[in-house]
Amino acid sequence: MALLFSFFIDVFFYNTLMKNILPSPLEYKNNNLYFDGKRLDAIAAKKRTPFYLYSKKTLRHYYEHFSKAAVKNNLPSPLVCYALKANSNKDVLAQLKKMGSGADVVSVGELKKALKAGIDPQKIVFSGVAKTAEEIRFALKCGKKGIYSFNVESIEELQLINEIAKKEKRIARVAFRLNPQVSAKTHKHISTGNKTHKFGLLKADIVEALEAREFWTNTTLVGLSIHIGSQLTEMKATVKAIEEISKLALSIDVALEFLDLGGGLGIDYTAEEKSKLTSIDTYMKTVADALEKYYYSKTDHCPRVVFEPGRIIVGKMGVLVSRVVRTKVSDSNHFTIIDAGMNDLIRPALYEAYHEVLPAQASKKLIKTDIVGPICETSDCFGSKRKLPALSAGDLVVIDNAGAYGQTMASSYNEREIATEYFV
Incomplete structure (x- = not known):
């Protein structure tokens, strides 16, 4: 009984x-x-x-809720770049494209799927630590201007992008992915924001790369990005990461077009996660408050905000x-x-x-x-x-x-x- x-x-x-x-x-x-x-x-x-x-119906609900919450919290010109790694079904991508979504991709295969779905190359960011010369060349030649940004994760990658762009007579738009050295409360295999992880660059390495003129003949820095992990249910690490990316943005003499805050917002798989879950609205308010505190209140410059949600949209x-x-x-x-x-x-x-x-x-x-x-x-x-x-x-x-x-x-x-x- x-x-x-x-x-x-x-x-x-x-x-x-x-x-x-x-x-x-x-x-x-x-x-x-x-x-x-x-x-x-x-x-x-x-x-x-x-x-x-x-x-x-559920797909539309989560995308619309996410994008409208960004606007509601007065984030400047927010761009939602859906992370294809979560679900790359062609009908999912077609629906998201209709609603105005961009794409976050980590391989040329995902990039080709995004393009086939009709997503504008200028709404696509390319992340990942192992971009090959072939992938970089393909992304550079998408459309008239190439993709919106390569999220660069090593100095060696930046050097390769610049070399290929020079050969192709293109200017590559790049953003440094900062490793903010924070520990997100999530499973160890989907945490990506600490220096022990393979992802991103440390602040000192980014500053050093900015001073190396040979890397910038055919590249231009348009943004900074962070991504600290997946299935995030609390926001302390996110706020700390926003503080770190803000400090870096304020310390460099570049008028950035955007700050990419990544994705990773979790969903409720368990009863415990239901009780402590951060809602989309709370997430957006937390992001807006953190950006105001650590960045916008300290400068007249106002770059747009890019998001890379995956699981929260389709999970x-x-x-x-x-x-x-x-x-x-x-x-x-x-x-x-x-x-x-x-x-x-x-x-x-x-x-x-x-x-x-x-x-x-x-x-x-x-x-x-x-x-x-x-x-x-x-x-x-x-x-x-x-x-x-x-x-x-x-x-x-x-x-x-x-x-x-x-x-x-x-x-x-x-x-x-x-x-x-x-x-x-």
């Missing part, structure tokens, strides 16, 4: 919290799971599982839909084996990340079970000792919050096909 009560309390809070904190396309009605107002079992009736399911819009293959009992251990695997959603195996697993039909019969996939790895597990109805072969389950870092990190490990993506 306690398990049953707990399950329905979980369902109640799932429905209410999703509405009150971060809107989700999922909702239970009469114990049936709905996605964007349509019963999940009806959506999945003629589709091969596993598959990714996306909501255009909640998508789920991974799977069917139960069979159940298995091993002494006191109960396994629910599903047809989705870690090759479809690697976050639980890679980061020990939590994803809610929801049945298509709620039931009074509850058990504690491990939800595992078909991959020949013990880490192919989506959740241990989860409270679920007793499921049978063919029953549908949904792995929530799979819109970000699901399909983009998918693989064909064990020679499995990449799951299909569908929009409602």
